[in-house]
């Protein structure tokens with residue numbers, strides 16, 4: 001039979017078992033206490049995930065939880081291997097030589113725990129042990145869903161979800177007859193011997209005859225008299241008095257005197273609340289020691305390393321014997337309130353560290369056992385406080401009142417419980433915060449200047465900024481330290497989806513400082529760079545129609561899928577293709593002042609002043625090979641220290657005729673002259689009139705002036721920048737262009753320096769911002785001059 005056939009066999013068994021398995025699980029869900037007691041049994045044996053012991057660290061007697069052992073045997077008995085004696089042909093290779101498959105290793109470890117726990121649980125029972133052990137072994141190596149689920153439940157681990165129960169790979173499956181016979185028989189025999197020996201060695205715990213404890217409250221070393229009847233004249237040799245411990249286990253106490261009606265003992269260290277009684281040790285200790293040792297050896301031989309944890313605990317059970325703790329009498333006459341108090345819980349609004357909104361009430365809840373006094377205090381300066389009742393009940397709830405305030409603060413409360421054995425305390429804290437309701441209020445797509453509705457046209461192939469404005473959604477004036485209703489530290493991501501690209505492009509981190517303080521939309525100022533998250537949309541993605549999607553989130557909430565700390569937004573814009581503009585550079589030397597001509601690299605720097613201000617793509621200027629020029633041409637000179645010199649040179653450029661040019665000479669004639677404070681003007685230009693060609697002159701390095709002069713060349717007049725000029729030394733411009741406002745009418749963006757240009761900046765075609773006429777921040781186009789240039793190029 002090959003592995004595929006084995007797999008199909010297992011599948012058919014699973015289909016047959018499905019209904020019974022569901023019924024068994026359904027019963028367990030209704031009685032989750034059953035699972036709890038099984039876990040108590042597993043943990044008491046020092047195995048399973050809830051074990052109090054780590055392997056090899058702490059040696060303690062395995063403690064048999066009898067109700068758990070009973071539940072274990074009952075659940076195991078529901079399996080067809082025990083209920084009907086079913087044996088499957090397909091099994092897991094848990095016995096025999098080991099291999100390196102980690103899945104097999106894990107299965108062997110689980111099987112080993114199941115076998116050890118099963119043998120000891122069956123040892124507390126009085127049934128047909130040999131038959132039950134054989135069934136147990138088949139559950140341990142069962143590949144079908146029923147066994148898989150039961151194994152996990154019985155060793156105290158979470159069960160796999162439906163669908164994950166059938167996940168045993170076909171390659172692992174083996175035929176039962178191929179499993180090593182010696183191991184199968186050897187382990188089964190050794191398990192049976194352990195069960196039988198455990199039956200004999202199992203201790204018996206009881207509290208019969210106890211009428212009262214005096215005192216019934218005490219600490220380490222307290223002398224306690226157990227009052228009652230029928231204890232016998234002296235302490236039997238195999239009987240010990242057991243006291244409860246803080247950890248819920250039990251330990252023997254020192255007996256000082258013993259009579260039929262009074263036993264005087266000293267409470268052990270680590271004494272805790274619980275029931276006092278007697279434990280009669282089983283007589284079969286030697287037989288259990290021998291049987292556990294044999295089984296541990298068999299398991300290590302047949303299951304390998306995977307069985308070592310289970311074998312270790314098994315040997316401990318053999319060496320130390322097993323104990324079981326005394327039961328509580330229905331009258332509670334044997335209950336001892338031992339040790340320091342225990343705070344079972346102390347919570348604020350249901351948690352230990354919770355958040356509250358302004359105005360929320362803080363309700364504290366607690367339950368304390370074994371305390372003589374309990375007190376409740378506020379340990380922080382902040383937070384509401386309503387005096388609790390005195391004396392404070394050991395179990396109650398108390399409202400401290402409403403937590404108010406406009407700043408994030410933390411209130412802490414401490415519950416202290418004490419008795420003669422000690423003092424314990426626990427704290428809870430409540431953080432006052434206001435939950436924002438983040439929203440993307442606007443996404444602006446800007447290249448030079450833009451209105452809030454993105455109605456200024458966009459150019460293809462031009463560096464673009466995406467400005468994202470985030471509304472905090474906060475009201476009521478809560479202040480996180482950046483002002484009322486401001487939610488600090490909002491970060492985000494933006495993705496561009498060019499239509500037709502079939503995919504999105506992550507636009508990377510926003511501009512420094514990479515976060516924004518979100519504020520109510522009514523307090524936003526588009527002119528402030530810090531009021532937006534700004535992303536780069538590179539020129540190569542600014543093509544055709546592009547959908548921009550953004551996700552903004554309060555820092556540390558990056559993993560939130562949705563909710564008040566996350567906001568989404570999207571906008572769609574279209575970039576328009578624009579034709580190129582030819583340009584012919586003139587690099588002008590000034591021998592009159594001994595100044596060399598600017599370089600071509602310097603020309604390109606000046607040209608950037610026009611690119612960032614114009615509705616032209618970043619590669620929209622076709623720059624022809626430069627012409628070298630001079631202020632001295634034979635007998636004629638053009639002294640730039642005089643306005644006349646500038647006019648004559650401009651005329652030269654506009655009227656120059658190239659005969660048999662060596663290279664292309666079309667386009668706007670743009671002369672770049674050296675920089676000198678003694679020059680009469682910063683620049684000068686003429687538009688195309690009659691036969692003359694558009695031409696301009698500008699001093700090297702004045703980027704705003706270069707764009708201004710080229711604006712003239714394109715046909716723009718002057719903008720009347722607000723008289724009086726801020727510098728007071730303005731020569732009012734001539735040739736006012738009635739179309740242009742004096743200052744910018746919308747918020748701009750200088751993609752060269754990556755700075756927002758607030759509305760109201762001196763217009764590109766004004767003198768405000770001209771370094772020699774009316775100094776100020778660099779001039780910028782209004783939407784009007786932007787549109788005129790957009791529609792005029794090329795000329």
Ligand SMILES: [Zn+2]
Nearest residue numbers: 708712718765
């Ligand atoms: Zn001008």
